[in-house]
Amino acid sequence: MSTGVHAAIDEATVRQLSEELGEPDWLLETRLDALAALSDLDFPDVIQTPGRKWTDLEDLDYESLVDPLNAAESKDQVGPEGVEVLSFSEAVEQHGDLLEERFGSVVDPKTNYLTALSTALFSTGTVVYVPEKVDAEDVKVRTTMNSRSLFNYTLVVAEESASVTLLERQDTGDAVDGSRYYSGVVEIVAGENAYVQYGSLQDLDQETYNYQIKEGRAGTYGQVDFIDCNVGSRLSKSTVETHLDGDSSETKIVGAFYGHDDQHFDIDARVWHRAENTTADLVTRGVIDDHARSVYEGVQDVGRDAWNTSSYQRENTLMLSDESEADASPKLIINNHDTEASHSATVGQVDAEDMFYMTSRAVPERRARNMLVEGFYVPVLEEIEVDELREDFESVVRTRLANRD
Amino acid sequence: MSSEQDQLKETDTEARFEFKKEEKSAFKTGKGLTEETIRVISEDKDEPEWMLERRLRALKQFQQMPMPTDWPGQPDLSEVDIDEIVPYIRPDIEVRGGAEDWDDLPEEIRDTFDKLGIPEAERNALSGVGAQYESEIVYQNMQEQWEEKGVVFCDMDKAVQEHEELVKEYFMTKNVPASDNKFAALHGAIWSGGSFVYVPEGVTVEMPIQAYFRMNSEGMGQFEHTLIIAEDNSEVHYIEGCSAPKYSHFNLHSGGVEVFVGEGAHVQYSTVQNWSKNTYNLNTKRAIVEKDGTMEWVSGSMGSKATMLYPATILKGPGATDNHITIAFAGEGQNIDTGAKVYHNAPNTKSTIESKSISKDGGRTNYRGLVHIADGAENSSTSVECDALMFDNESTSDTMPYMEIQESKVDVAHEATVGKIGDEDVFYLQSRGLDDDDAKQMIVAGFIEPITEELPIEYAVELNRLIELEMEGSLG
Numbered sequence: 106m107s108t109g110v111h112a113a114i115d116e117a118t119v120r121q122l123s124e125e126l127g128e129p130d131w132l133l134e135t136r137l138d139a140l141a142a143l144s145d146l147d148f149p150d151v152i153q154t155p156g157r158k159w160t161d162l163e164d165l166d167y168e169s170l171v172d173p174l175n176a177a178e179s180k181d182q183v184g185p186e187g188v189e190v191l192s193f194s195e196a197v198e199q200h201g202d203l204l205e206e207r208f209g210s211v212v213d214p215k216t217n218y219l220t221a222l223s224t225a226l227f228s229t230g231t232v233v234y235v236p237e238k239v240d241a242e243d244v245k246v247r248t249t250m251n252s253r254s255l256f257n258y259t260l261v262v263a264e265e266s267a268s269v270t271l272l273e274r275q276d277t278g279d280a281v282d283g284s285r286y287y288s289g290v291v292e293i294v295a296g297e298n299a300y301v302q303y304g305s306l307q308d309l310d311q312e313t314y315n316y317q318i319k320e321g322r323a324g325t326y327g328q329v330d331f332i333d334c335n336v337g338s339r340l341s342k343s344t345v346e347t348h349l350d351g352d353s354s355e356t357k358i359v360g361a362f363y364g365h366d367d368q369h370f371d372i373d374a375r376v377w378h379r380a381e382n383t384t385a386d387l388v389t390r391g392v393i394d395d396h397a398r399s400v401y402e403g404v405q406d407v408g409r410d411a412w413n414t415s416s417y418q419r420e421n422t423l424m425l426s427d428e429s430e431a432d433a434s435p436k437l438i439i440n441n442h443d444t445e446a447s448h449s450a451t452v453g454q455v456d457a458e459d460m461f462y463m464t465s466r467a468v469p470e471r472r473a474r475n476m477l478v479e480g481f482y483v484p485v486l487e488e489i490e491v492d493e494l495r496e497d498f499e500s501v502v503r504t505r506l507a508n509r510d
Numbered sequence: 511m512s513s514e515q516d517q518l519k520e521t522d523t524e525a526r527f528e529f530k531k532e533e534k535s536a537f538k539t540g541k542g543l544t545e546e547t548i549r550v551i552s553e554d555k556d557e558p559e560w561m562l563e564r565r566l567r568a569l570k571q572f573q574q575m576p577m578p579t580d581w582p583g584q585p586d587l588s589e590v591d592i593d594e595i596v597p598y599i600r601p602d603i604e605v606r607g608g609a610e611d612w613d614d615l616p617e618e619i620r621d622t623f624d625k626l627g628i629p630e631a632e633r634n635a636l637s638g639v640g641a642q643y644e645s646e647i648v649y650q651n652m653q654e655q656w657e658e659k660g661v662v663f664c665d666m667d668k669a670v671q672e673h674e675e676l677v678k679e680y681f682m683t684k685n686v687p688a689s690d691n692k693f694a695a696l697h698g699a700i701w702s703g704g705s706f707v708y709v710p711e712g713v714t715v716e717m718p719i720q721a722y723f724r725m726n727s728e729g730m731g732q733f734e735h736t737l738i739i740a741e742d743n744s745e746v747h748y749i750e751g752c753s754a755p756k757y758s759h760f761n762l763h764s765g766g767v768e769v770f771v772g773e774g775a776h777v778q779y780s781t782v783q784n785w786s787k788n789t790y791n792l793n794t795k796r797a798i799v800e801k802d803g804t805m806e807w808v809s810g811s812m813g814s815k816a817t818m819l820y821p822a823t824i825l826k827g828p829g830a831t832d833n834h835i836t837i838a839f840a841g842e843g844q845n846i847d848t849g850a851k852v853y854h855n856a857p858n859t860k861s862t863i864e865s866k867s868i869s870k871d872g873g874r875t876n877y878r879g880l881v882h883i884a885d886g887a888e889n890s891s892t893s894v895e896c897d898a899l900m901f902d903n904e905s906t907s908d909t910m911p912y913m914e915i916q917e918s919k920v921d922v923a924h925e926a927t928v929g930k931i932g933d934e935d936v937f938y939l940q941s942r943g944l945d946d947d948d949a950k951q952m953i954v955a956g957f958i959e960p961i962t963e964e965l966p967i968e969y970a971v972e973l974n975r976l977i978e979l980e981m982e983g984s985l986g
């Protein structure tokens with residue numbers, strides 16, 4: 106149970122936000138409902154082991170972080186022809202019915218305190234609508250945050266046999282005094298035989314606290330893939346989930362992170378097998394340096410009726426510093442025996458033999474190490490279909506390594 | 511196989527475990543847990559004041575701690591009502607602290623252990639046996655050759671009297687304090703019976719020593735304490751066996767095990783547990799390993815309605831090693847939540863965990879493990895391997911490992927797989943003339959082989975036989 110809701114997080118604020126976006130009554134009601142639920146909702150689940158909580162979200166001072174009426178951003182939303190990429194206010198005008206049907210259908214606003222806060226206070230967002238049988242490549246949504254707080258909402262709907270690949274990225278522009286808060290809710294619906302690859306690159310500055318939840322639902326023969334790249338922020342809690350609701354649906358959840366200084370990443374990857382013949386493949390690779398800390402939780406949940414499931418998960422962390430910490434908990438929850446499932450996790454440092462091999466071929470030590478770290482990401486970066494995402498991630502990694510001793 | 515082993519195999523294992531005896535006790539507390547009960551137990555045992563004080567402090571801690579209820583997927587403990595448990599039953603025996611000859615035991619107790627095959631095992635393979643019936647050790651023997659070297663193997667109550675200084679120093683102080691968890695606190699308050707093992711520096715006890723725990727009465731709790739102190743460069747293998755017949759009312763087993771492995775010492779702790787299907791088995795087991803010492807846990811968790819047990823090892827000295835091998839089996843109505851915990855607190859420490867589970871007829875198995883590598887534990891390595899085999903769609907199998915890594919110069923790997931019994935494997939064996947049941951049993955025997963090969967042959971045979979029994983009648 107949470108307490109201490111900020112004075113500005115009140116009904117008047119919510120009504121004002123809703124009015125500015127020209128929202129219909131149902132959406133205002135949804136916001137007010139979420140607001141009213143705040144006092145009863147818990148913070149997102151975090152892993153706890155005897156004597157410690159792996160990520161502490163409750164203790165963030167939301168009162169000083171949240172300033173919903175003064176949100177400022179610059180946004181760039183582009184997509185190819187045949188697919189609609191709309192700002193949230195445009196979507197309210199042009200696709201009221203679609204919104205009413207889909208809003209909150211994947212991520213329940215009352216999932217936890219932070220999702221409810223997002224639903225009550227969001228002021229910006231993007232709706233991507235891909236009609237039946239349309240193939241859309243390289244949709245790009247770039248958001249630069251210029252205020253103390255920003256609440257963003259993204260909805261992607263791919264109708265039957267449609268396909269879309271998109272990149273959403275967040276960074277920070279104008280500086281503010283003190284800390285900031287970015288909150289993003291992403292809902293993805295893939296209809297029958299539809300394909301969605303949603304990639305994100307979170308590159309917020311290190312004064313920013315970040316909460317994001319990205320969930321997809323895949324229909325029969327549908328596929329939802331996530332690429333979740335995290336390099337920025339002071340503290341991030343990023344949850345990525347796929348619900349395999351339709352028979353023969355599939356998902357791939359690819360994660361990449363690089364933490365340095367005193368960054369803290371808490372990353373969840375979850376898949377819910379809820380139909381027959383579904384397949385999931387979860388791969389995450391992360392590097393952790395300086396005093397940074399990574400927390401990884403992976404869940405493969407195979408339901409009673411999920412016959413003939415295949416589910417695989419791998420997580421590898423490379424530790425570059427002795428002051429860093431890497432925690433991992435890959436979980437398997439299996440209720441149907443007609444399943445092939447496995448998970449694995451490793452933590453280690455740059456391989457000594459590889460280093461020896463490269464230095465013995467006259468590559469200077471520092472360069473050899475940097476090459477090995479860059480190479481470590483290759484298996485996950487290969488999965489990215491939007492070039493910009495891959496290139497930007499690689500360049501962040503390269504710059505960080507170059508600035509390192 | 512020798513004829514003796516054949517004989518063991520052919521013993522009717524089911525009859526060995528399922529019989530029950532009419533309850534006959536010399537002293538029995540009332541149900542429930544009060545300060546008064548604790549005082550009565552302590553007085554009946556003629557304990558020193560400090561032990562009574564420890565019990566009373568543990569009782570307070572127990573009363574203050576909440577029941578664990580919110581672990582993901584944990585067994586339901588709502589039925590465990592301490593007020594319904596009889597915490598202490600002293601069986602009707604003449605020799606307190608355990609007879610040295612089976613013949614000195616009352617017939618029905620002797621008969622019980624005969625059926626369980628304990629005296630026979632002692633003659634054949636063991637260097638000593640302790641047997642606990644309800645709350646007290648009823649038989650205790652250690653072969654002379656080890657006694658001469660200063661090895662002590664006696665029941666815990668006797669140790670409080672005869673080795674008071676050692677017990678006072680080590681008993682629930684540095685290893686498993688009562689404050690560790692709700693059931694450790696309960697145990698600290700009402701513990702009774704169990705084994706005390708002391709192996710002096712440099713002594714190797716070449717044959718395993720064994721303690722067998724038998725719960726016979728309905729609605730009782732068993733809370734034996736095992737304290738093993740292996741001094742530097744010593745070596746010992748301790749085997750624990752447990753069983754209880756099934757009654758309509760639940761039983762509670764909440765034991766405590768503390769192992770101290772000295773520098774360069776080697777301790778193996780093996781358990782084959784087969785509690786009745788209405789027993790709650792909520793144990794705390796922990797080992798502290800000094801420099802270059804080795805701890806090995808081998809456990810087979812069969813039976814019980816619910817088990818929550820995660821043997822833990824603290825690798826305290828550089829170069830210390832820990833190996834866990836566990837197997838769990840859950841059939842209808844059973845929830846076996848078990849795993850392993852390892853704390854790497856020094857450089858060059860090493861651990862391996864190998865966990866196998868089988869679930870069937872709606873049974874639920876869970877591997878819950880923790881590997882912690884502290885800052886400074888450089889060049890440590892750990893590998894965790896979990897395999898789960900599921901027989902049908904009513905069963906559930908979960909794997910929940912936790913890894914906390916605070917040191918970069920490490921090698922950490924966790925791997926888990928879940929699968930059904932392979933249709934192709936069954937087909938292959940059937941095509942060579944085995945029927946379906948035999949084929950599946952053979953596959954299971956192969957699946958658990960890494961465990962059985964670590965056990966003395968008698969135990970391996972018993973474990974296989976128990977699994978065969980669990981599988982019988984439901985595979986057709």
